[in-house]
Amino acid sequence: MTQKTALIIRHVPYEGVAGFRAPIEAAGYEVDRIDVADERFSSLDLVEHDLLIMMGGPMGVYEQEEYPWIACQLKRLARRLEANRPTLGVCFGAQMIAEAMGGRVFAGPASEVGFHPVTLSAEGLAGPLRHVAEVPVLHWHGDTFSLPENVELLASSPLYAHQAFRRGNNVLALQFHAEMGLDPRIEAWIEGGEAAMARAGTTEARLRADHDTLGPGAVAAGQAMIAEWLEGFD
Structure with a gap:
């Protein structure tokens, strides 16, 4: 049997796949990773791997x-999406999927930083996102996107209506970070995120406390969500 392969695209070193690695490996994927700063990235075929994860x-x-690599990545991502190859996007990765599918990414009205649950649509509750229902998960963004055509909205929050969407079984976009909660790289987020935290009305102390108390539950829910999603590809 041919080994299934998964490629993680990392846009900055401190935002990796974190808690999602375990269910991806448990589903039988050999996981590789590339940073957009890698000289190989501009010529990489994004259709090739069985699973693509953009963080x-x-x-x-x-x-x-x-960031000239964004346009380059969007073109190759569009080809993958046209081929309906399994693709997961998280936060910026989700915004890249939206843009590549004809949506528009733009600065939102507020900074959303901290742990809180999302509200699931009927479609969200009927699929893998049911595992994160009522679970506080990490949010860290100020951009949002219009929904592309032919997708299902899965989740919203009071600040942002578009928190997750899917196209069929193979394409999933998550604005929130259900992979984070046990990863020490959260310190890099906090240390570099003073302005975002201030705009959101939160503090380093609050984030660290919530990470310690809510993080494990968020990751467990996120892992269950991804494990179920990986089982359902067309």
Whole structure:
């Protein structure tokens, strides 16, 4: 049997796959990773791997002059989505999926930083996201997106209506970070996130306390969600 392969695209070193690695490996994938700063990235075929996972980052999809690799990645991502290859996007990764599918990414009205639950739609409750229902998960963003055509909205929050969507069984976009809660790299987020935290009305102390108390439950729910999603590909 041919080994299934998964590729993680990391847009900044401190935003990795974290808690999602365990269910991906448990589903039988050999996991590889590439940073967008890697010289190999610009020529990488994003259709090739059985599973593509795109993680977060502090940049905006609309900042393509400052980050030329964004436009390059979008073109190759669009080809993968046209082929309906299994693809997961988290935060910035979710915004990249939205943009590649014809949506628009833009700065939102507020900074959403901290642990709180999302509200699931009927479609969300009927699928893998049911595992995160009523579970406080980490949010860390100020951008949002319009929904592309032919997708199902799965989750919302009081600040942002578009927290998750899917297209069929193979494409899943998550604005929130259900992979984070046990990863020490949260310190890099906190240390570099003073402005975002201030805009959101939270503090380092609050985030660290919530990470310690709510993080394990968030990761457990996120892992169950991803494990179920990986079972359902067309």
